[in-house]
Amino acid sequence: MxxxxxxxxxxxxxxxxxxxxxxxxxxxxxxxxxxxxxxxxxxxxxxxxxxxxxxxxxxxxxxxxxxxxxxxxxxxxxxxxxxxxxxxxxxxxxxxxxxxxxxxxxxxxxxxxxxxxxxxxxxxxxxxxxxxxxxxxxxxxxxxRRPVNDESAEATYYVYAICHRSAQGDVREQMLDMLEAASYPVRGVETHAFGPQDTEIEAMLYATSVDAAELDRVITSIEAVPGVLQAFWNAGTDDS
Structure with missing residues (x-):
C-alpha cells in the first residue's frame, strides 16, 4: 500500500x-x-x-x-x-x-x-x-479488374494429382521425379483430402514460365502412374 x-x-x-x-x-x-x-x-x-x-x-x-x-x-x-x-x-x-x-x-x-x-x-x-x-x-x-498482361505478369504454376489415399506416397515420389526430369523443379508440395478415400497432391513449381505442350506430356505420364485418378495443371499470378 x-x-x-x-x-x-x-x-x-x-x-x-x-x-x-x-x-x-x-x-x-x-x-x-x-x-x-x-x-x-x-x-x-x-x-x-x-x-x-x-x-x-x-x-x-x-x-x-x-x-x-x-x-x-x-x-x-x-x-x-x-x-x-x-x-x-x-x-x-x-x-x-x-x-x-x-x-x-x-x-x-x-x-x-x-x-x-x-x-x-x-x-x-x-x-x-x-x-x-x-x-x-x-x-x-x-x-x-484490368486483364493481366501475360508478358509482364509473373505466374506461379501448380501441378495436381488426385489419387487413392493408399498410393499417395508412391504417386508423390514419382510425380516429383517426373517434374524434375522435365526441368520443372518443385518449390513446395501439399496434400489435401479429396473425398473419403482419395487425396489431392499439389506441387508448386519454381518456374515462372512453362512450355504448355511439354507440361501436358508430363501430366499424361503422371496420369499413367498406378493409383492416379486424374492429373492437371494451372497457373495463377504471383502476388508476392
Missing amino acids: LMALQNFNPGAMLDTIVSLTAAFVCGALIGLERQVRQRTAGLRTNTLVAVGAAVFVDLAVRLAGPEMATRVVAYVVSGVGFLGAGAIMKEGANITGLNTAATLWGSAAVGACAGASMIGEAGIATLFVIAANTLLRPVVNRIN
Missing part, C-alpha cells in the same frame, strides 16, 4: 490518461473502418491493440525513461507480429488476412506513439492507416 502511495504522481497520472485516451480514440477510428467492412479484426481488436501498446510504452517511460521505451517498442512490434500471424489464413494457394494483420501492426504503431506522449504523431499515423484502407481501395479494385 505504501509503495502504491509513493508511486502515485498526479501529473504523471494525467499524462497517462491523455496518452491512453488518444490511443483509445485513434485505435477506435481505425477499427471502426474495419468493423464497417466486417473484417476479422474490427473495432474492439484494433482499439485493444492500440491501448495495449500505449500502456506498455507509457509504463516503460514511467519506470526507466525513454531508453527503456525504445526497447519496449521493439517488443511490441514483435508481439503484434504474432497476433497478426493469427489473422492470416491459408486456404490452398490462397492467402487471406494480410491486410488485417498489417492494420493491427498500424494500430500498435499508433498506440506506441500515444504511449510516448506523441499525440500529434499518433493522430497523423491514424489518418495514414485509415487512408491506406479506404482511399487506396478503389485503386486496387481498378487494377484487379
